[in-house]
Amino acid sequence: MSGIYHPTVASITLRATLGRKRALLFGLPAVILVLVTLAIKAAHPATSGWVSGILGDFGFTVVIPLTALIIGGSVLGAEIDDGAIVHLLATPVRRSTVIMTKFVVASALTMLLAGGSELVSGLIATGGATKLAMGLFVGALAGSVIYNAVFIMISAATTRAIAVGLLYVLVWEGLLANLVGGVRILSIGHYSLGIANAIAHDSSLHAGLSLTTAIVMGAVVTVAALGVAIQRLASFSLRGDAL
Amino acid sequence: MSTIELAGVTRWYGTVVAVNDVSMTIGPGVTGLLGPNGAGKSTLLHMIGGFLAPSRGTVTVGGASPWHNPDIYRTLGLVPERESVYAALTGTEFVRSTAKLHKLPDVGAATARAIAMVDLAGAADRRISTYSKGMRQRIKVAAAMVHDPAILLLDEPFNGMDPRQRLQMMDLLDKLGAQGRTILFSSHILEEVERLSGTIQVVVAGRLAASGDFRAIRRLMTSRPHVFGVRSSDDRLLGATLLGRPAVTGVELTAKGLQVRASDYGAFCRELAVLARKHDIRLLELLPSDESLESVFAYLLAS
Structure with missing residues (x-):
């Protein structure tokens, strides 16, 4: 019986995901983050007060979630939309294995692109492998994983995954999590900031959650989202085309 | 192991009844599921294929319910209507991947056999994105047959095919049926069913309107x-x-x-x-x- 990760599912997912035109967008938020960092660094080479705002707030609530949304949406949502997923599901592979494998692929791609851009930007912004740069990098890796779990759940639950995901990123993470204090406990951006701050110890990061809270809540959200995604895919239905 | 049974199967979506109290038994050989667009053919095939739960009644494939039961795909092959396949893969990669997902003991031999069966060996190393509609249908059949299932479901398999490709597909299904497999295909094209299948299940407006040999039905x-x-x-x-x-x-x-x-x-x-x-x-x-x-x-x- 299949475990939680299936190399063939991963290989098909990776080939299909990178083979879509949408793949050209995967690196766009990451490139924008590096370019913005380069531009600000060039304009203000002596100051570092902007780093947490750009790499922390903008990076964790815009760049990483958008990258995860595009990738997470592609590994599952796009296959559901065009019907290719049926070829994968019409095999004895457990649907929990399909979800977990796609989650691993999406998280790895997001960590590579969004995490990589946070690392490069952090190194440029702080002038080397500083605690702040490393903290932002680790926070970005954690955010990549948690965001992907949520976007894979959204992909499994709705046919409008990109629209729902965008709404979540802009309204919940971008607006409410920064304006309403209580929402932080349910904000992936703030979990990432909490983890980043545990390494960076930098008050300018505006981390509203402790490391323990961030890890526990991040794990709870990840497990719950993947659980819902597995349950949704297990009940994946095809409707008659004429209905 | 190769019998499909539906007993009092009903499926509704909200207030729309797509399939209404259908009972049928389908055994080895080629059976055509005939009906106009929107009659409920796809809904029936999706229920048999484990991709839809009946609202009422029971569906069994080889004695087991296909819903929430991925193990059913060890004996069932499914060729969906939609053309979408993993177009970035070559034909061989697609079929080989399916063989691996089935954990077949000899993936290479099973892949070669399935591709030869649909007569696509010459194009197997090309990307599926370069295939014609007919070739895509055939590579889908190869993937669905790679684990040598006793039952094969095909949803509108002749859609988009030219006459020569239709004949090739009909010959293939004929051959598979003659081997003792249960082949169930849906179609709204009368000539396809007439040419290929002596046994039909006619679905009209979600109900089973007729069942059996089509000429016998006509005589009745x-x-x-x-x-x-x-x-x-x-x-x-x-x-x-x-x-x-x-x-x-x-x-x-x-x-x-x-x-x-x-x-x-x-x-x-x-x-x-x-x-x-x-x-x-x-x-x-x-x-x-x-x-x-x-x-x-x-x-x-x-x-």
Whole structure:
């Protein structure tokens, strides 16, 4: 019986995901983050007060979630939309294995692109492998994983995954999590900031959650989202085309 | 292991009833699921294929419920209607991946056998994105057959195929059916079912309208006259004679011969031969002109 990760599912997912035109967008938020960092660094080479705002707030609530949304949406949502997923599901592979494998692929791609851009930007912004740069990098890796779990759940639950995901990123993470204090406990951006701050110890990061809270809540959200995604895919239905 | 059974199966979406109290048993051989678009064919196939739960009733494939049961795909192959496949893969990669997902002991041999079966060996190393519609359908069949399942479901397999590709696919399904597999395909094209399948399940407006051999079904519909085209050595005399028989409800003399409407298929065929011999008329041609599935279909729809 299949475990939680299936190399063939991963290989098909990776080939299909990178083979879509949408793949050209995967690196766009990451490139924008590096370019913005380069531009600000060039304009203000002596100051570092902007780093947490750009790499922390903008990076964790815009760049990483958008990258995860595009990738997470592609590994599952796009296959559901065009019907290719049926070829994968019409095999004895457990649907929990399909979800977990796609989650691993999406998280790895997001960590590579969004995490990589946070690392490069952090190194440029702080002038080397500083605690702040490393903290932002680790926070970005954690955010990549948690965001992907949520976007894979959204992909499994709705046919409008990109629209729902965008709404979540802009309204919940971008607006409410920064304006309403209580929402932080349910904000992936703030979990990432909490983890980043545990390494960076930098008050300018505006981390509203402790490391323990961030890890526990991040794990709870990840497990719950993947659980819902597995349950949704297990009940994946095809409707008659004429209905 | 290769029997599909539906018992009192109903499926509704909100207030729309897509399939209404359908019961059928499908065994080895080729069976056509016939009906117009929107009749509920895809809904039935999705329920049999484990991609939809019935709202009421039971569906079993080889004795097991296919819903929430991925193990069913060890004995079931599914060829969905939608053309989408993993277009970035080559044909071989696609079929090989499916063989790996089935954990087949000899992936290479199974892949080669499945691709040879659909006659795509020459194009197997090309990306699927470069395939024609017919080739895509065939590579889907190869992937669905790679684990040598006893049951194969195909949703509108001839859609988008040119006549040559249709014939190739029909021959393939014929062959698979003759091997003792249960092949169930859906179609709204009457000629496809007529050419390929002696057994049909006719679905109209979500209900099973008829089931069995399509010609036998037609004969059972006694309330509608059967139309025959007859050519003979003396059409005028034969027409006049036939009009006196109770099994004949109308005769028309045309340039191509007689058009005879009969209320009883069997009685007319027997009486025609007797009358022809009695009046020394030579029968040149007897054609049941409304025996096509189209007429069966039109009748079922009208009723």
